[in-house]
Amino acid sequence: MSIVLGPNRYGKAENRVVRIYRDSPRHEIHDISVSTALRGDFARAHLAGDQLNVLPTDTQKQTAYSFAKEKGLLSIESYGLDLASHFVDTVEPVHTARVEIEEFAWQRVLVDGSEHNHTWVRRGQEVRTAAITVEGMGADRRTWVIGGLKDLVILKSTGSEFAGFMQDPYTLLQPTSDRVMATSLTAGWRFSTTDVDWEATYAGIKQVLVSQFATVHSLALQQTLYEMGRAVLEAFPVVAEVRLSAPNKHHFLYDLSPFGVANNNEVYHAADRPYGLIQATVLHDDAADAGTAWDSYTGLV
């Protein structure tokens, strides 16, 4: 029996990079957390403590900041592609680079009814995400881009039921034909190309997801997730696969009968935990191989 080194990678996690574009009085802001991870010929670092092949995690951090200026930071997907390609192309021992990004949105404040040039309030809605993987050189080069979002909290106050479920001796749940459905959505979509209008596509996919949640009459969160993924694939041919993760943020009707008051689906207890956790992948049946595209580094996607 012998002991060997298995898969390994290393990098700098959660660099907080803020890029301001100030070429005109109307500034632009891009506020991100970026993580980089490198795979390659790093066995000697683990087996012998030899750093000859180890590009420091500090250097990875410096590169992330520098590229925000050198290459620009307009779309997290294109910035991530620049960064990941750079590590594979210029750092000899690196075979695969993974870049994971969260983007925090800012909204311009209104002053006297007009958008201010250089002041924003943090937009508390979803966090946009991207995960870029670049692997191999030359003809062996493979690239995967996953766009996505997390923490998109969404609720509908009707148009959702849950009935007809399997029952066993432990089943207490009563069927319902009208319930609150709420979740905090995490979604990732794998592109089949890098020739994408990243900004328009992000806005479009988010719009499809929320309108499906609103308009599909839900028989279960599972059905709603499938319909969300299906609609994204139909509307965006550049997307090969969608993965959705949705906690079922249960809203239980509060019992007002002790007070002699009827509760006609009007007062709920918003439960914190436990929660149902529903996850689904929806994809084209001929989608290209996902390789390591979903092999999360920081747990973001």
Ligand SMILES: O=c1[nH]c(=O)c2[nH]c(=O)[nH]c2[nH]1
């Ligand atoms: O949409 C739902 N899916 C379930 O699988 C489930 N299970 C449950 O108790 N409530 C719900 N709701």
